[in-house]
Structure formats: structure tokens, C-alpha cells
Amino acid sequence: xxxxxxxxxxxxxxxxxxxxxxxxxxxxxxxxxxxxxxxxxxxxxxxxxxxxxxxxxxxxxxxxxxxxxxxxxxxxxxxxxxxxxxxxxxxxxxxxxxxxxxxxxxxxxxxxxxxxxxxxxxxxxxxxxxxxxxxxxxxxxxxxxxxxxxxxxxxxxxxxxxxxxxxxxxxxxxxxxxxxxxxxxxxxxxxxxxxxxxxxxxxxxxxxxxxxxxxxxxxxxxxxxxxxxxxxxxxxxxxxxxxxxxxxxxxxxxxxxxxxxxxxxxxxxxxxxxxxxxxxxxxxxxxxxxxxxxxxxxxxxxxxxxxxx
Amino acid sequence: xxxxxxxxxxxxxxxxxxxxxxxxxxxxxxxxxxxxxxxxxxxxxxxxxxxxxxxxxxxxxxxxxxxxxxxxxxxxxxxxxxxxxxxxxxxxxxxxxxxxxxxxxxxxxxxxxxxxxxxxxxxxxxxxxxxxxxxxxxxxxxxxxxxxxxxxxxxxxxxxxxxxxxxxxxxxxxxxxxxxxxxxxxxxxxxxxxxxxxxxxxxxxxxxxxxxxxxxxxxxxxxxxxxxxxxxxxxxxxxxxxxxxxxxxxxxxxxxxxxxxxxxxxxxxxxxxxxxxxxxxxxxxxxxxxxxxxxxxxxxxxxxxx
Numbered sequence: 001x002x003x004x005x006x007x008x009x010x011x012x013x014x015x016x017x018x019x020x021x022x023x024x025x026x027x028x029x030x031x032x033x034x035x036x037x038x039x040x041x042x043x044x045x046x047x048x049x050x051x052x053x054x055x056x057x058x059x060x061x062x063x064x065x066x067x068x069x070x071x072x073x074x075x076x077x078x079x080x081x082x083x084x085x086x087x088x089x090x091x092x093x094x095x096x097x098x099x100x101x102x103x104x105x106x107x108x109x110x111x112x113x114x115x116x117x118x119x120x121x122x123x124x125x126x127x128x129x130x131x132x133x134x135x136x137x138x139x140x141x142x143x144x145x146x147x148x149x150x151x152x153x154x155x156x157x158x159x160x161x162x163x164x165x166x167x168x169x170x171x172x173x174x175x176x177x178x179x180x181x182x183x184x185x186x187x188x189x190x191x192x193x194x195x196x197x198x199x200x201x202x203x204x205x206x207x208x209x210x211x212x213x214x215x216x217x218x219x220x221x222x223x224x225x226x227x228x229x230x231x232x233x234x235x236x237x238x239x240x241x242x243x244x245x246x247x248x249x250x251x252x253x254x255x256x257x258x259x260x261x262x263x264x265x266x267x268x269x270x271x272x273x274x275x276x277x278x279x280x281x282x283x284x285x286x287x288x289x290x291x292x293x294x295x296x297x298x299x300x301x302x303x304x305x306x307x308x309x
Numbered sequence: 310x311x312x313x314x315x316x317x318x319x320x321x322x323x324x325x326x327x328x329x330x331x332x333x334x335x336x337x338x339x340x341x342x343x344x345x346x347x348x349x350x351x352x353x354x355x356x357x358x359x360x361x362x363x364x365x366x367x368x369x370x371x372x373x374x375x376x377x378x379x380x381x382x383x384x385x386x387x388x389x390x391x392x393x394x395x396x397x398x399x400x401x402x403x404x405x406x407x408x409x410x411x412x413x414x415x416x417x418x419x420x421x422x423x424x425x426x427x428x429x430x431x432x433x434x435x436x437x438x439x440x441x442x443x444x445x446x447x448x449x450x451x452x453x454x455x456x457x458x459x460x461x462x463x464x465x466x467x468x469x470x471x472x473x474x475x476x477x478x479x480x481x482x483x484x485x486x487x488x489x490x491x492x493x494x495x496x497x498x499x500x501x502x503x504x505x506x507x508x509x510x511x512x513x514x515x516x517x518x519x520x521x522x523x524x525x526x527x528x529x530x531x532x533x534x535x536x537x538x539x540x541x542x543x544x545x546x547x548x549x550x551x552x553x554x555x556x557x558x559x560x561x562x563x564x565x566x567x568x569x570x571x572x573x574x575x576x577x578x579x580x581x582x583x584x585x586x587x588x589x590x591x592x593x594x595x596x597x598x599x600x601x602x603x604x605x606x607x608x609x610x611x612x613x614x615x
Contacts, residue, residue, distance in 0.1 A: 113348060113420075116420070117554050121592040128586075128588045278432075280433050282428060283432065291412070294412065
């Protein structure tokens with residue numbers, strides 16, 4: 001732990017703290033503060049997907065479902081049953097995690113594109129349940145007047161960004177521990193890992209469950225942030241957005257998804273001046289990054305640094 | 310009893326017509342997957358492009374500029390949709406799939422890259438055509454054909470006829486032409502096919518062009534029966550994937566059977582459970598299929614995928 005305070009990592013965290021503390025005062029309009037909250041949530045989501053996709057190598061297109069489960073379970077417990085926010089959040093994180101473990105049952109049997117489509121199907125089913133189970137979720141009419149756990153956008157940003165930093169710290173330690181080696185072994189070659197005594201089923205369930213729980217945690221803050229809750233916020237497009245963040249930033253690295261989340265949250269906003277061209281540029285940029293920077297921004301940066309040396 | 314029987318037959322007919330549309334979309338995905346082992350996520354957006362190409366050919370160009378009557382104009386528009394799909398397929402093959410292949414990309418990157426293409430196409434069409442739905446009138450949709458107690462529109466007869474013709478043409482191409490044989494060879498073993506002097510890049514490009522042309526024609530037939538917006542095709546993509554998986558990835562016969570099956574199930578779901586539950590039923594079926602028989606209806610011997 002002493003090395004953490006004196007080493008490069010400690011400096012990184014100090015810088016992260018300063019950036020988080022200063023951000024709402026540098027971008028001080030209420031519009032940009034909203035974008036900051038969104039950015040912090042996206043960082044959490046990208047981190048959650050990266051654990052499953054980047055470190056464990058499981059092609060998961062269903063992450064939007066866990067985001068939605070977190071949002072709906074917490075909101076229903078608060079609004080219908082009068083629970084306290086934190087208790088509801090705890091239950092929602094647990095529910096998302098359990099469903100994540102259930103989805104891992106598919107990951108045990110399926111690989112590659114099959115798992116991708118199975119998880120996509122899972123996301124579609126979750127979305128359809130949110131739409132059709134009107135007695136509980138209010139369907140497409142949605143729920144209104146949802147309050148955030150803290151009084152204003154700056155506090156909400158500090159809260160979510162703080163949680164993001166904590167999750168980053170914990171995951172960073174996790175992936176450098178023997179557990180991280182186990183997950184990477186499954187990613188690189190599952191059969192060889194099994195030959196060395198790694199129980200693939202258990203560790204996939206662990207990665208899916210933990211990833212789902214983190215996405216569910218991000219979901220707890222979303223309804224209070226926008227004030228309303230409709231199923232459309234958790235369509236499969238959300239899964240693609242998360243995946244784009246992970247890939248553009250650099251899959252399988254810790255800092256990559258964070259960079260990806262920040263870039264892809266702010267890029268569309270900066271392109272707002274281009275009007276309808278905005279999302280077209282976004283699409284082209286995504287395709288170009290995948291073709292020309294296969295390792296994402298992080299690897300491109302490392303490559304550039306090595307060249308200059 | 311005769312009423313019930315008539316209803317069942319009527320819904321089966323509706324289902325087959327719907328299923329033929331799905332087959333036209335899903336076949337392209339299967340073809341590309343079979344040859345390339347990659348997924349083109351923008352495939353369903355080619356359907357939308359085909360639908361718009363047909364719409365403007367039928368309602369603006371053919372009737373107004375050339376003075377062709379309604380039915381002829383619509384039939385002509387099928388060919389413009391085919392051309393638009395093929396052109397788009399060639400562009401995506403050259404600009405996305407070929408560079409990724411040269412860089413030795415894994416299975417994930419083409420998927421993400423084509424998600425980018427999909428975003429580009431949807432929003433490009435949104436900028437060009439706007440969000441307001443287009444009314445695409447096919448003269449054939451107005452005709453009703455009656456066979457005893459069973460009714461169907463001229464449009465559904467056309468859909469079934471064109472789909473059957475396309476499938477027959479595709480099989481004939483695969484079986485009897487040199488390029489078709491080359492295509493099957495590349496699908497079986499790309500490296501060996503290359504060593505045998507087959508130009509694999511040409512074959513792969515051709516596969517994507519054929520697949521995209523099918524999607525374009527599907528769009529021209531789909532346009533008049535749905536609400537035509539820049540996102541019409543996108544609503545199909547997930548269902549098309551479900552069909553491809555249920556049929557067994559890369560397997561043409563499986564895809565045809567699965568497409569018809571999903572169409573029929575959808576028709577009966579609408580009849581008995583309500584249209585809101587279509588996706589739920591189809592995807593429950595998909596997940597069940599993946600648990601019980603992950604290789605699909607017709608298994609290919611590709612152990613490493615499952």
C-alpha cells in the first residue's frame with residue numbers, strides 16, 4: 001500500500017481526484033453538468049462491460065439489460081414500496097448481479113458470435129418485459145417525478161464519479177490479482193485453462209455477475225438523473241454504445257474504457273454544431289477507429305510513444 | 310370446425326408471406342457468415358436503402374419521368390433496389406471488410422465496424438429523407454386474391470414468387486457456375502481455396518454483393534407493407550439474427566426453414582397473444598434453441614463455434 005501512495009498509480013489517482021473535483025466548476029452551466037453526470041455513468045458502464053469482454057473475453061451484447069434492471073428495480077422499490085434509496089440500490093445491484101450469473105449459464109455453453117446473439121436476445125427480451133409488464137413497470141407510459149438521492153447535479157456528479165473511481169480502484173486490483181490471471185487465462189484459451197484446473201463455468205459466472213452488478217449500480221442513478229423512466233433508455237442501442245466506448249478506448253486495459261467513455265460522451269456534444277451530421281460523423285469515426293486503431297486510443301498512444309522514443 | 314381450419318390456413322399463409330421476407334433478409338447474413346465467418350451488422354440498413362431506392366424509382370422516376378404505369382413502375386423499382394443493395398454491398402466490402410481482412414482482424418472488429426456503418430446509414434437517411442414515414446403504395450397491395458375461404462394480397466403473392474425465384478437462382482448459381490463453386494470452396498477452407506488459384510478476395514466481395522442485393526430487393530418488397538422510415542430495416546436486424554441462429558449459423562437450408570417458421574409463429578402470435586408479444590416469443594424461442602440445440606436446426610460440423 002505504501003507503494004500506492006508513492007508510485008505512478010498514486011499520482012494517477014490524485015490527478016483523477018483533482019479532475020473530478022474541478023470538472024463541475026470548469027463546465028459550470030447546468031447543461032454541461034448534466035453531461036458530466038452522464039459521463040460518470042458511462043464510465044461505470046464501460047468498466048463493467050470491459051470486465052466481461054476485455055478481461056474474460058466473452059462477447060456480451062446484453063449489458064444494457066443490467067443497466068435497465070438496476071434502474072427499474074431501484075425505482076420500483078423506492079416509488080411503489082417506499083424503500084430508502086440506498087437500500088433499494090443495494091437490492092437492485094444484487095438483482096442485476098443475479099441475472100448476470102443466470103446469463104453466464106449461456107456463456108458456459110456458447111462462444112463467440114453465438115454468445116453475442118444470445119446476449120443480444122436476452123437484452124431484447126428484457127426490453128420487451130419492461131414494455132409489456134405494465135402493472136409493474138408502467139410500460140411505455142413510463143414513471144415520472146423520480147428524485148435523485150442527492151439535491152443537485154454537482155453532488156450527483158461527485159457521488160457517481162466517486163463511485164466510479166472506487167470501482168476503478170477495486171477492479172484494477174482485481175485484474176492484477178490471481179483472479180485477473182484466471183479470467184485472462186479463460187480469455188486466451190479456455191481449454192488450456194481448464195487443463196490447469198480453472199473452472200471456466202464458475203469464473204465466467206463471477207465475471208458476468210460482477211459486471212452486471214456494476215452496470216446495475218450505474219442504473220440506480222439514471223432515473224433520478226433524468227427524472228423519468230421509460231424502457232427506451234435501455235434498448236439494445238445502449239449495449240452498442242457501451243461496446244463502442246470499450247473498443248474505442250482500448251479493450252482489456254483498465255484506463256482504455258474510461259478514456260473511451262469520456263471521448264464518446266463528449267464527442268457527440270462537441271459535434272452538436274454539425275446538426276444532423278453529428279451521428280453520421282460518430283458512425284464514421286467508430287468504423288475508422290476499428291479499422292485503423294484496432295487496439296483503441298490507448299494502444300495507439302503507446303505505439304506513438306514508442307516511436308518517438 | 311371449418312372456420313377454425315380456415316383461420317389456421319389463413320394465418321399460415323400470412324406467416325409464409327412474412328417468413329419469405331425474413332428469409333430474403335436473413336439469407337444474406339447467412340451467406341456472409343458462411344463464407345467470411347463475420348457478421349455484417351449494417352445488413353438490415355441495406356434493406357432500408359433498398360426500400361427508399363424502390364420508393365423513389367416507383368413514385369418519382371418511373372411514373373413521372375418515364376410515364377410507365379403503376380404496376381410496371383413498381384416491378385422496375387425492384388431492380389433499382391437490387392442495384393442499390395449491390396452497390397452498397399460492394400462499397401462496404403471494399404471500404405470495411407477488405408481493410409479489416411488485410412489487417413487480420415478477429416471476429417469482434419467487423420461486427421463493431423459495421424455497427425458504425427449502420428449508425429452512418431441510418432442517420433444519413435434521416436438527414437436526407439427526414440423522420441416522417443413515407444407512404445409507399447404498391448399497386449399490387451390493393452389487389453386481393455381469393456382462393457375459397459383464404460384471402461391474400463397481390464403483394465404477398467409477389468413476395469413469395471420473388472423469394473422463391475431468388476432462392477432458386479441462388480442455388481443454381483452455387484451449384485452450376487464456376488464462381489458458385491469457388492464460393493463454396495472458400496466457405497469450406499479459405500486458405501486451401503486460395504492455394505488452388507481461387508481469387509478469394511473476389512469471391513468474398515461477390516458474396517457480400519449478392520447478400521446485399523437480396524437485402525435491397527427485400528426492402529423494395531417490405532416498403533409498401535410497413536411504415537417506411539430510415540429505421541425500418543433496423544427494427545428487423547435482431548430478428549434476422551435470431552433466424553440465422555435458429556437455422557444454424559451459415560447454413561442456407563436452415564435459414565430458409567427458420568425464416569418461414571418465425572414468420573408462421575409471428576402470424577399465430579398476433580392472432581392469439583397480441584402483436585406486442587412477437588419479439589418476446591421469437592427470442593424466447595431463440596434462447597431455448599441455444600440451450601437445447603446450439604448448432605441450430607441443421608447442424609454444420611464446426612465444433613469450434615459452439
